[in-house]
Amino acid sequence: MKFILGIDLGATLIKIGLLGKDYEIIEKRRLYTQDFKDRDSLIEVIVEEIKAILQSKKIDTKDVLGIGIGVPGPVDFKRGFVYYFPNIRGFKDTLLGEIFQRKTGIKTYIDNDTNLMGLAESRFGRGKNFKSGVYLTLGTGVGGAVFVEGRIYRGKNFTAGEIGHIPINEKGPLCNCGGKACLERYIGNRYVLAKARKVFKERGLTLEILSEMAKRKDKRAILIWKEVGRKLGIALTGIVNFFNPECIIVGGGLSEVGEVLFSEIRRTIRSRAMAPSVKGLKILKAKLKDAGVIGAALLVSISKIK
Amino acid sequence: MKFILGIDLGATLIKIGLLGKDYEIIEKRRLYTQDFKDRDSLIEVIVEEIKAILQSKKIDTKDVLGIGIGVPGPVDFKRGFVYYFPNIRGFKDTLLGEIFQRKTGIKTYIDNDTNLMGLAESRFGRGKNFKSGVYLTLGTGVGGAVFVEGRIYRGKNFTAGEIGHIPINEKGPLCNCGGKACLERYIGNRYVLAKARKVFKERGLTLEILSEMAKRKDKRAILIWKEVGRKLGIALTGIVNFFNPECIIVGGGLSEVGEVLFSEIRRTIRSRAMAPSVKGLKILKAKLKDAGVIGAALLVSISKIK
Numbered sequence: 067m068k069f070i071l072g073i074d075l076g077a078t079l080i081k082i083g084l085l086g087k088d089y090e091i092i093e094k095r096r097l098y099t100q101d102f103k104d105r106d107s108l109i110e111v112i113v114e115e116i117k118a119i120l121q122s123k124k125i126d127t128k129d130v131l132g133i134g135i136g137v138p139g140p141v142d143f144k145r146g147f148v149y150y151f152p153n154i155r156g157f158k159d160t161l162l163g164e165i166f167q168r169k170t171g172i173k174t175y176i177d178n179d180t181n182l183m184g185l186a187e188s189r190f191g192r193g194k195n196f197k198s199g200v201y202l203t204l205g206t207g208v209g210g211a212v213f214v215e216g217r218i219y220r221g222k223n224f225t226a227g228e229i230g231h232i233p234i235n236e237k238g239p240l241c242n243c244g245g246k247a248c249l250e251r252y253i254g255n256r257y258v259l260a261k262a263r264k265v266f267k268e269r270g271l272t273l274e275i276l277s278e279m280a281k282r283k284d285k286r287a288i289l290i291w292k293e294v295g296r297k298l299g300i301a302l303t304g305i306v307n308f309f310n311p312e313c314i315i316v317g318g319g320l321s322e323v324g325e326v327l328f329s330e331i332r333r334t335i336r337s338r339a340m341a342p343s344v345k346g347l348k349i350l351k352a353k354l355k356d357a358g359v360i361g362a363a364l365l366v367s368i369s370k371i372k
Numbered sequence: 373m374k375f376i377l378g379i380d381l382g383a384t385l386i387k388i389g390l391l392g393k394d395y396e397i398i399e400k401r402r403l404y405t406q407d408f409k410d411r412d413s414l415i416e417v418i419v420e421e422i423k424a425i426l427q428s429k430k431i432d433t434k435d436v437l438g439i440g441i442g443v444p445g446p447v448d449f450k451r452g453f454v455y456y457f458p459n460i461r462g463f464k465d466t467l468l469g470e471i472f473q474r475k476t477g478i479k480t481y482i483d484n485d486t487n488l489m490g491l492a493e494s495r496f497g498r499g500k501n502f503k504s505g506v507y508l509t510l511g512t513g514v515g516g517a518v519f520v521e522g523r524i525y526r527g528k529n530f531t532a533g534e535i536g537h538i539p540i541n542e543k544g545p546l547c548n549c550g551g552k553a554c555l556e557r558y559i560g561n562r563y564v565l566a567k568a569r570k571v572f573k574e575r576g577l578t579l580e581i582l583s584e585m586a587k588r589k590d591k592r593a594i595l596i597w598k599e600v601g602r603k604l605g606i607a608l609t610g611i612v613n614f615f616n617p618e619c620i621i622v623g624g625g626l627s628e629v630g631e632v633l634f635s636e637i638r639r640t641i642r643s644r645a646m647a648p649s650v651k652g653l654k655i656l657k658a659k660l661k662d663a664g665v666i667g668a669a670l671l672v673s674i675s676k677i678k
Contacts, residue, residue: 140646140648140649142648149647149648150648198527198528210614212614212615214520214525219520219615220616221504221615221616221617221649222504222616222617222618222652222653223616223648223649223651223652224616225613225616225646225648225649226614226615226616226649227614227616228613228614228646228649229613229614231613231645231646232609232610232613232614233540233606233609233610233644234539234541234542235540235541235542236540236541236602236603236606243646244644244646244647245609245613245644245645245646246644296542297542300539300542301610303538303539303551304538304539304607304610305614307531307534307535307537307538307551308516308518308532308533308534308535308538308611308614308615309518309527309532309614309615310526310527310528310529310530310531310532311527311528312528338539338550338551338552339537339551340446340531340534340537340549340550340551341455341550342446342448342455342456342529342531343446343527343529343531343532343534345529346528346529347528
């Protein structure tokens with residue numbers, strides 16, 4: 067019996083999963099990314115968790131097919147090399163795959179986290195019936211993945227899919243990525259939260275509360291979410307006109323906001339994108355709860371087949 | 373001996389070419405699109421020209437492999453169906469392929485003009501050494517084509533590639549396509565010309581003159597072209613981050629403006645797009661003079677092989 071370790075290394079949360087042969091999650095552990103002061107201590111704790119999981123389940127490393135890690139930033143997929151993480155310091159130019167492999171003795175594969183969530187969603191989730199599409203995730207960052215004929219389209223340097231860094235204005239605020247007026251700079255979690263806290267003059271406000279308020283028809287909360295949907299719809303209008311995808315699947319924390327957000331995304335795209343490109347387009351909420359962990363495990367299987 | 377008819381139906385100019393088996397142009401005729409008052413008279417004159425060319429060369433229709441037509445707007449490639457032309461009236465919902473076939477007795481294929489120019493450029497021009505990339509053309513409209521693994525990527529409804537209709541601002545002027553703040557609405561020929569005529573208070577000014585002025589270091593002309601390059605660079609920043617192409621090939625009339633334009637496109641992308649996505653990216657001027665006509669002929673060959 068073979069196992070796979072799937073790790074979803076997010077800017078907020080790290081999920082470490084042990085999966086069986088049908089990608090079912092046998093064990094899952096969570097860590098908070100912010101709890102660690104630097105790269106090496108973060109890596110060290112993940113490695114310790116991996117060892118603890120295997121020990122508790124009495125699994126030998128030779129029975130682990132591999133470790134897959136989804137990371138929040140652009141990577142050189144072939145070399146297991148991290149260019150940098152826009153929302154976690156200290157990972158610039160890191161051969162992350164090699165480090166994990168050395169520390170665990172298990173073959174390790176890394177890819178952009180959104181590519182892997184999209185991969186899981188396209189295999190087992192909402193994307194199952196579509197050949198070409200776009201997956202995006204709304205969280206600390208706004209990530210994306212591109213699918214062509216059922217496969218991840220990675221682009222020349224494996225960095226395709228950065229929907230969060232499509233500029234939606236000529237002029238605008240500087241983004242962590244070095245760009246300006248990027249979508250993420252307006253609708254990344256922290257920016258939405260900052261705006262909401264200003265509107266409500268409430269420092270303890272969270273996005274979950276803001277989402278609840280909208281569901282209870284609070285007008286100011288609804289306006290904030292509509293603004294998020296509108297900005298997202300504008301970036302997606304560019305994608306619809308440029309890429310004419312079959313579907314757009316939206317995942318990540320903010321997708322839980324629900325109809326107030328989705329109806330504004332749809333309304334904006336319908337009113338601004340070219341009619342022939344919008345025809346038949348599906349805009350769907352992602353389905354899988356642990357897409358990141360499952361996608362990371364899928365990466366191991368895919369890479370082993372090659 | 374077999375011949376192919378390649379037609380480049382542009383919003384300004386119509387080029388009709390007779391090509392031989394190596395896609396060499398044997399005869400070429402030009403018409404001005406604006407000279408015809410409606411759809412039917414435009415089609416009629418093109419059909420007359422086709423017949424005149426074949427007659428003058430003593431070619432029987434059975435020796436013509438097919439007619440390929442590149443058109444300036446979104447089409448349903450499979451049905452030979454024109455959705456509409458943003459810059460020519462009267463073509464909404466037209467089965468254009470069928471009409472030509474009936475009137476000439478020759479099998480006719482249609483596709484978006486930029487797809488075909490890109491196809492020609494990717495086979496015989498600047499794109500020859502790249503597998504994935506983006507082609508765009510700067511003219512009356514701003515068109516685009518997407519290449520993945522050496523083939524045209526058409527998208528779900530065959531409308532992919534509409535780079536001219538990527539919004540570059542949240543708010544902005546209405547575009548012919550129904551959208552708002554589209555790239556084309558700022559840098560399409562007519563808009564650049566309108567702006568230049570305002571700056572120079574010269575109604576007879578043309579884009580050719582404006583281009584010459586920039587080459588002679590006229591500061592105001594240079595500023596106008598830099599502004600075009602900057603806006604184009606912002607839309608392309610979105611494409612580079614989303615699609616991570618190997619190359620961007622720029623064709624069409626405005627590409628002749630040369631270095632003042634290209635250096636600003638490159639500068640904008642380098643300063644705004646994500647560094648890992650820009651690495652190794654080539655931004656090149658298209659090479660082929662008759663890409664539209666050659667691409668239309670290639671469309672016939674490709675479709676016949678299938």
